[in-house]
Amino acid sequence: GQNIDQPTEMTATEGAIVQINCTYQTSGFNGLFWYQQHAGEAPTFLSYNVLDGLEEKGRFSSFLSRSKGYSYLLLKELQMKDSASYLCAVRDGDYKLSFGAGTTVTVRA
Amino acid sequence: IAGITQAPTSQILAAGRRMTLRCTQDMRHNAMYWYRQDLGLGLRLIHYSNTAGTTGKGEVPDGYSVSRANTDDFPLTLASVVPSQTSVYFCASSDQGGDTGNEQFFGPGTRLTVL
Numbered sequence: 001g002q003n004i005d006q007p008t009e010m011t012a013t014e015g016a017i018v019q020i021n022c023t024y025q026t027s028g029f030n031g032l033f034w035y036q037q038h039a040g041e042a043p044t045f046l047s048y049n050v051l052d053g054l055e056e057k058g059r060f061s062s063f064l065s066r067s068k069g070y071s072y073l074l075l076k077e078l079q080m081k082d083s084a085s086y087l088c089a090v091r092d093g094d095y096k097l098s099f100g101a102g103t104t105v106t107v108r109a
Numbered sequence: 110i111a112g113i114t115q116a117p118t119s120q121i122l123a124a125g126r127r128m129t130l131r132c133t134q135d136m137r138h139n140a141m142y143w144y145r146q147d148l149g150l151g152l153r154l155i156h157y158s159n160t161a162g163t164t165g166k167g168e169v170p171d172g173y174s175v176s177r178a179n180t181d182d183f184p185l186t187l188a189s190v191v192p193s194q195t196s197v198y199f200c201a202s203s204d205q206g207g208d209t210g211n212e213q214f215f216g217p218g219t220r221l222t223v224l
Binding site: 033041042043044045048087089094095096097098099100101102 | 140142144149150151152153154157159165167168199203205211212213214215216217218
């Protein structure tokens with residue numbers, strides 16, 4: 001099985017940078033995903049890492065270290081619309097995802 | 110239809126009733142999934158199907174059943190609902206396999222309340 005940990009809540013100011021950490025212990029690893037979920041809506045895909053290193057996509061970047069069982073999602077130039085929950089998910093060899101409980105990010109003016 | 114749809118949007122029903130949540134995708138994805146989302150627990154996998162005609166159990170399968178008669182549809186049946194099944198249910202699909210990320214796409218969810 002998978003054990004995935006991420007902080008429950010984070011607060012940041014508009015225009016700032018926030019880093020959401022995710023640690024995992026797995027019985028099999030086939031990639032790590034980050035999803036964004038606004039309140040009352042479905043999760044939407046943000047990023048995917050399968051190799052060590054940084055993946056950059058606009059204001060969002062995601063990092064993976066497989067040896068440390070660690071990932072982070074970096075949100076830059078925060079906007080009010082970035083207030084949402086961010087879900088870390090690990091995929092196993094059978095292509096099933098296990099999700100962390102999610103980190104609620106609140107962006108304040 | 111564009112993407113993945115779920116029905117109903119929400120439902121309130123008495124304990125002991127039978128309920129089927131519907132899920133349809135038009136992306137020709139081979140894999141489909143059912144999750145429940147509860148406050149503080151995140152998304153938990155109930156059942157999944159890697160291809161039409163096959164299904165598998167996830168983390169929390171008890172009290173739920175699924176079928177996958179074709180590529181597009183993946184209904185979730187609760188034979189006799191109990192209050193602990195009050196949750197938001199999400200269906201998802203993905204184009205499994207290959208070298209790409211093959212991310213899962215989620216439907217809008219069904220909010221189920223069992224009294």
